[in-house]
Amino acid sequence: MTEQHSYRILDVLIEQDAYFAIFRLPHETAPRFVMQTSGTPSILRDIEELNEQQGFVIAPFRTNATSPLIVIRPDRTTFPEVNISIRKDGQEKAYLQKHISKNKVEYSYLFDRFHKPLANGELKKLVLSRSKIIDRKDTFSPGRSFFNAVEKYPHSYVYLFHTPQSGTWLGSTPEILLRGVRDEWHTVALAGTRYPNSGTVTWDDKNLREQHLVTSYLLKQLSSFHITPEINGPYTIKAGNLAHLRTDFSFNLPETPKPGTLLKALHPTPAVSGLPKDEAYRFIQHNEEQDRLYYSGFLGMLDTEGETDIYVNLRCMHIEKNLLTLFAGSGLLVSSSLDDEWEETEHKLEVMLNILQ
Ligand SMILES: C=C(O[C@@H]1C=C(C(=O)O)C=C[C@H]1O)C(=O)O
Numbered sequence: 501m502t503e504q505h506s507y508r509i510l511d512v513l514i515e516q517d518a519y520f521a522i523f524r525l526p527h528e529t530a531p532r533f534v535m536q537t538s539g540t541p542s543i544l545r546d547i548e549e550l551n552e553q554q555g556f557v558i559a560p561f562r563t564n565a566t567s568p569l570i571v572i573r574p575d576r577t578t579f580p581e582v583n584i585s586i587r588k589d590g591q592e593k594a595y596l597q598k599h600i601s602k603n604k605v606e607y608s609y610l611f612d613r614f615h616k617p618l619a620n621g622e623l624k625k626l627v628l629s630r631s632k633i634i635d636r637k638d639t640f641s642p643g644r645s646f647f648n649a650v651e652k653y654p655h656s657y658v659y660l661f662h663t664p665q666s667g668t669w670l671g672s673t674p675e676i677l678l679r680g681v682r683d684e685w686h687t688v689a690l691a692g693t694r695y696p697n698s699g700t701v702t703w704d705d706k707n708l709r710e711q712h713l714v715t716s717y718l719l720k721q722l723s724s725f726h727i728t729p730e731i732n733g734p735y736t737i738k739a740g741n742l743a744h745l746r747t748d749f750s751f752n753l754p755e756t757p758k759p760g761t762l763l764k765a766l767h768p769t770p771a772v773s774g775l776p777k778d779e780a781y782r783f784i785q786h787n788e789e790q791d792r793l794y795y796s797g798f799l800g801m802l803d804t805e806g807e808t809d810i811y812v813n814l815r816c817m818h819i820e821k822n823l824l825t826l827f828a829g830s831g832l833l834v835s836s837s838l839d840d841e842w843e844e845t846e847h848k849l850e851v852m853l854n855i856l857q
Contacts (some may be wrong), residue, residue, distance in 0.1 A: 507643025512582045514642055514662045514819075517574050521556045521661035522587045523800065524650045525809060531650060531658075534574035534801070541663055544569040547767060550760030550802060557802050557810065558666050561768060561792040562785065568665055572801075602630045604842055611838045613787055618834040625713050626774040626783060628841065629829030631790055632849050636824050640856065642670055650854040653740050657811045659799065669794055671816025672851055674739035675771065675796045678763055678810045685753040687722075689714040689734070690812075691771045691831055692745035694845045701736050701743045706835045708734075712746040714771050718749055727751045740815070740851045759802060763810065772796035772812060772829065793818060795827035815851040826852045 513520050513535075520535040534556045542553060546569075550557060553571045560567035602610070607630055617623040637794055646660040649672045656672040676688040691714040692707035711734050733747030734739075753762070759846075773796070774780025800810040818825040828848035830841045 503647055506579065507641055507647055509579055509582050509640050510643030510646060510660060511837065514668050516582070517662075517664050519663045521558075521659060521799075522646060523657065523659040523661075523809075526655050526657055531646075532801075533577055533579055534571045534572055535576050535580065537575040539573075541573065541629075541665070542571040543665065544571065545762040548760045550763060551758040553760070554611065554803050554805070556661070556800065558661060558663065558669075558794060558797070558799050559767070560794050560797040561675060561772070562781075566791070567793045567797075570618055570663055570665055572661075572663065574801075589703075608838055609835075610789065611832070611841065612785070613835075614783075614832050615836065618832060623780055623783065624775040624833070625710065625770050626780055626832050627770075627772050627796075628828045628832055629790070629792060629827060630845060631794065631795075632826045632828075634824050634826070636820070636822050637856075640824070642668060642819050645855050646670055646857070649735070652855060655853070656739055656815070657809070659811075661799070666794060668819040669813070669816055670852070671813060672740065672855075673811045673814040673816065674737065674742075675812040676746060676810070676813055677760060677766060677769070677800075677812050678808065680753060680759070680804075680808045681806075683752045683754060685751055687718060687729075687749045687766060688749040689718050689749070689769075689771070690737075690744050692734075693830065693844050693848075694743045695741055696743055697846075703736075703745060706833055707745060709833060709835075710831045711747065713775055714769060715747050717770050717775065717777070718766070722749065722751065724765065725757045725762070727753075728845075740854075742847060742851075759804060759808060760808075763790055763798070767798060769812070770794065771831065772814070773829075775790070792827065796829065815848060817852045824852075824856075 522531050522533045524531040556569040556572040563569050614626045614628045649658045653672040656674050658672045660670045662668040675690045679686045691710040694701045729749035731752040734745045737746045797813045828845040830844040
């Protein structure tokens with residue numbers, strides 16, 4: 501099967517409103533595919549209900565009626581044959597950035613609003629995110645963009661999924677939330693961002709502190725289950741045009757906690773939300789002025805009999821009939837500067853912008 505044939509199949513599955521996900525794990529060559537062929541996917545109210553589930557999980561940042569927590573049952577794991585007609589490409593139109601996207605002036609108001617509780621010591625860290633909305637070209641193909649990302653981002657988890665409940669999402673994320681085979685499990689603290697042109701990356705105090713906050717949080721959550729992980733890091737990793745600081749946590753997971761319970765304890769980590777956990781999560785809900793939907797939620801296969809690979813949903817876009825909404829955020833500390841954080845989100849948005857053609 502040619503790549504062009506594969507991407508047309510993916511586009512047709514989206515047009516047919518199928519329940520499917522295709523994903524490529526870091527450093528693997530072949531993407532894996534899952535599709536539910538009968539009934540409707542499970543809709544869950546609470547992350548802990550994942551303890552009773554196996555399948556492809558799609559969890560929003562915040563579960564609500566518009567963004568439910570979904571599990572696709574993997575009825576089939578090979579590409580289906582679908583009737584593909586050759587698409588007549590319409591008139592070319594340029595990708596246009598819509599006014600609804602926050603410009604730097606509007607972003608600066610939100611930056612000030614987020615900085616206040618950091619400056620007065622109420623909160624230690626807050627992740628401020630924004631989105632960029634662009635017109636979808638007639639020639640845009642989600643399937644082709646997925647394969648572009650597979651090629652361009654070998655170190656990331658690249659995915660495309662569709663369900664009628666979530667809509668269509670595509671992304672290329674570097675951040676593992678929970679990975680496990682048998683009783684060997686892993687999670688990762690990924691925080692601190694640079695955009696090096698070349699050579700070695702150096703890390704300032706702000707980035708080291710951000711990384712330290714996420715590491716301490718993960719240790720605390722794991723130790724609440726009496727898990728003492730083996731720790732490796734922090735070290736520098738590449739993710740497309742960006743570099744991050746990463747610390748690995750490896751541990752045994754006997755009978756309990758089950759993965760759903762652990763995911764509930766981990767999500768949302770301060771890499772995407774903030775500290776203290778509950779206060780930061782509430783602050784974002786009331787002040788960010790956008791619904792993050794599935795951005796900064798988590799996704800991937802949950803299969804306790806086989807292999808579990810759950811990633812944080814970053815460097816992603818929501819694909820609609822006429823619009824593409826790209827998301828990016830960055831972690832603010834009291835020492836953050838407006839220009840640096842804006843620039844960081846610009847670089848993060850490029851991850852999706854670079855695969856649109
Ligand atoms: C929030 C995002 O990325 C997260 C935030 C980072 C940071 O602030 O340094 C780094 C990696 C991710 O954990 C994003 O890509 O939107």
